[in-house]
Amino acid sequence: MRGENNLQHTARDSTAAQCHVLIVDDDPVCLEEYAELLESLGYPCQQAPDAATALRMICNDYRIGIVLTDLLMPEMDGLTLLDELSNRFMATRPLLAIVVTGQTSLDIAISAMRSNAIDFLEKPVSLQSLSASLRRASARWTRLAAVFQLQALAQTTGGGASDFSQGRAPAAGAKPTIEELQNFASQMMKDRQIRSKFFDAQILNGPAWDILIDLAAAGLQGRAVPTSSACASTQAPFSTALRHVNQLVEANLVKRTVDPGDKRRTLLELEPEALEQMTRYLASSWEMHSVRRR
Structure with missing residues (x-):
C-alpha cells in the first residue's frame, strides 16, 4: 500500500x-x-x-x-x-x-x-x-522546463524534477562533477532498460512515449486527457503528435472517446492492459530510483 x-x-x-x-x-x-x-x-x-x-x-x-x-x-x-x-x-x-x-x-x-x-x-x-x-x-x-529541471537535478542531491510543478523555485548549487554526470547517464540507461521490458522498442522514443507517460499519470487518477492536451505534452508539432496518437490507438494501447460534456472534444485514456503495463513500469522505475537515494 x-x-x-x-x-x-x-x-x-x-x-x-x-x-x-x-x-x-x-x-x-x-x-x-x-x-x-x-x-x-x-x-x-x-x-x-x-x-x-x-x-x-x-x-x-x-x-x-x-x-x-x-x-x-x-x-x-x-x-x-x-x-x-x-x-x-x-x-x-x-x-x-x-x-x-x-x-x-x-x-x-x-x-x-x-x-x-x-x-x-x-x-x-x-x-x-x-x-x-x-x-x-x-x-x-x-x-525550457526540461532544461531548468535538469540543471536543478544536477546541482542538488535531494532536489526533484517536480519543483516547478509544485510551485517552488529549484535550489541553486554547485555544478555537477564528472562522477555525478556519469551516474546520471547510467541511471538514464537503466531506466530505458526497464522500459524495454514492458513495451516494444518502436514506442520508446519521441512523442509516443511522452503521450503514454501523460496518459498513465492521468489513468492512475482515474481520468482521461483531452487529445489536444496529450499532444501538447510532447515536443512535436501537433500533426506529428496526433499521428502518434492514432498509431497508439491502432496498437490497442490507447482508447479514444468523445467527451460527454463537450461533443466537439475527444478524450484519450490507456486501455486497461496498457495502464497495467505502465503501472508496473512506473513501479519498477520508482523502486530503482528509491534504492539509489538510500
Whole structure:
C-alpha cells in the first residue's frame, strides 16, 4: 500500500507538470471568455485583473508558465508587464508570454516581440488561433522546463524534477562533477532498460512515449486527457503528435472517446492492459530510483 501511495504521488506530480496559463486582462468578460476557451482545450488556467496582480501571482506560483496578456490596461500596460517578465523571471524559470490586443500595428507587434513575447493574437481571438498559439507555447515551455529541471537535478542531491510543478523555485548549487554526470547517464540507461521490458522498442522514443507517460499519470487518477492536451505534452508539432496518437490507438494501447460534456472534444485514456503495463513500469522505475537515494 505504501508503494502504491508513492506511485500515485509520482503520477500527480507528472500530471501537474503541465504548466498553468495566467490570463491577464482588465475586462472581466474577456477573462471569462478566455478561461472557457482554455478549459475547453484542456489547459489549467488562472486569472489576473491587472498586471500588478499578475506579477504577484507569478512570483508566488511556479506552476504559471504561460502568460496570456492584453496590452491596453490601466496603470501598468501589457508592454510594461512583458518587460517585467523578461527582466525578473525569464532567466531563472520557464516562462512565456502571448499578447492579445484589439489595437494592432507593426510598431506594437515589434515592441511586444522585443519584450520576448512569443506570439501576437488579434481580437476577437478564435478558438483555432488560440489553440495553435498555446500548442506552440506549451511545446516550448516543456523544452525550457526540461532544461531548468535538469540543471536543478544536477546541482542538488535531494532536489526533484517536480519543483516547478509544485510551485517552488529549484535550489541553486554547485555544478555537477564528472562522477555525478556519469551516474546520471547510467541511471538514464537503466531506466530505458526497464522500459524495454514492458513495451516494444518502436514506442520508446519521441512523442509516443511522452503521450503514454501523460496518459498513465492521468489513468492512475482515474481520468482521461483531452487529445489536444496529450499532444501538447510532447515536443512535436501537433500533426506529428496526433499521428502518434492514432498509431497508439491502432496498437490497442490507447482508447479514444468523445467527451460527454463537450461533443466537439475527444478524450484519450490507456486501455486497461496498457495502464497495467505502465503501472508496473512506473513501479519498477520508482523502486530503482528509491534504492539509489538510500
